[in-house]
Amino acid sequence: MKIKSHNQAKAEADLTPMIDMVFQLIAFFMVLINFSQSEQNDRVQLPDSQLAKPAEDKLEFPIVIHLTSEGTVIVGGDETGVEGIRPLLGRELEVLRLEKKTAADANIVIRGHRDVAGGRVQDLIEKCQAMGFEKFALRVKEEPR
Amino acid sequence: MKIRNHNHTEDKAELQMTSMIDVVFLLLIFFVMTFKISVQEGDFNVRMPQPGDAPAPQEQTSLPLNLRLRADGNGRIADIILNDNSFGQDFNALNQYILSYVGGTDGPQGEDSPEVEIDLDYNLRYEHVIQAITAVTGQRQGDDIIRLVEKIKFAPTRKGE
Numbered sequence: 001m002k003i004k005s006h007n008q009a010k011a012e013a014d015l016t017p018m019i020d021m022v023f024q025l026i027a028f029f030m031v032l033i034n035f036s037q038s039e040q041n042d043r044v045q046l047p048d049s050q051l052a053k054p055a056e057d058k059l060e061f062p063i064v065i066h067l068t069s070e071g072t073v074i075v076g077g078d079e080t081g082v083e084g085i086r087p088l089l090g091r092e093l094e095v096l097r098l099e100k101k102t103a104a105d106a107n108i109v110i111r112g113h114r115d116v117a118g119g120r121v122q123d124l125i126e127k128c129q130a131m132g133f134e135k136f137a138l139r140v141k142e143e144p145r
Numbered sequence: 146m147k148i149r150n151h152n153h154t155e156d157k158a159e160l161q162m163t164s165m166i167d168v169v170f171l172l173l174i175f176f177v178m179t180f181k182i183s184v185q186e187g188d189f190n191v192r193m194p195q196p197g198d199a200p201a202p203q204e205q206t207s208l209p210l211n212l213r214l215r216a217d218g219n220g221r222i223a224d225i226i227l228n229d230n231s232f233g234q235d236f237n238a239l240n241q242y243i244l245s246y247v248g249g250t251d252g253p254q255g256e257d258s259p260e261v262e263i264d265l266d267y268n269l270r271y272e273h274v275i276q277a278i279t280a281v282t283g284q285r286q287g288d289d290i291i292r293l294v295e296k297i298k299f300a301p302t303r304k305g306e
Contacts, residue, residue: 119267
């Protein structure tokens, strides 16, 4: 009977290596986690380009506009047709005014779906121009190599 | 020499790992679930002020480049025409032509650099527009990018044609 109790104590597993590994995994995922996905929209598949490289300096006052394959635009979670973008951009202009900037300082980031008609993008740019925006960035994703 | 109970106390001093492991696994699951592989993204910058309030066009030293993109009924590219040179559907040929046009000068040429105006059919897919912009703005060689034409603008929309 004495020997039995002694063996029981020894049967406990050594958890240290497992905990080491699990902490490593957590560290890995924590480093790679990307919280900036609010900029993305699952409905928009960006076209790819071999020249896609993350910009060195951040765009000044970016306004992200998603253009879906159906030709509708999404700004800050609100969806509308290209024609109805004025009020949505008007909201952004208010914010710009509060920061004592003009529309010309802002950057319009266009995230267009790869299958949308190119003319739609032109329409969108024209609408933005009419409100005084002049800097546009066409967002693309890196080409799988 | 009584070493009674010595083993017993040592056993009791061991940490309770179970709860920590529970929490750690939960954390791990959280990070695995929220993990999403995201590809690199980049921008093509287009500066297009409202026509009219733009400053008067400066004297252009080089010819303006007019890139006409024709689409077929499905929105695919049908024809690429740059200043009367047709490249068919070959964006690589366009890229090579631009490379020789810009003329091996290194890098962007500042104010004097040529400007490309893209004139596209309304139904041409955005994907092909980006292909054209890619062919015009640069060439990738290994990890380096050779910049060709920096200035891009769009011609007025061709609606209802």
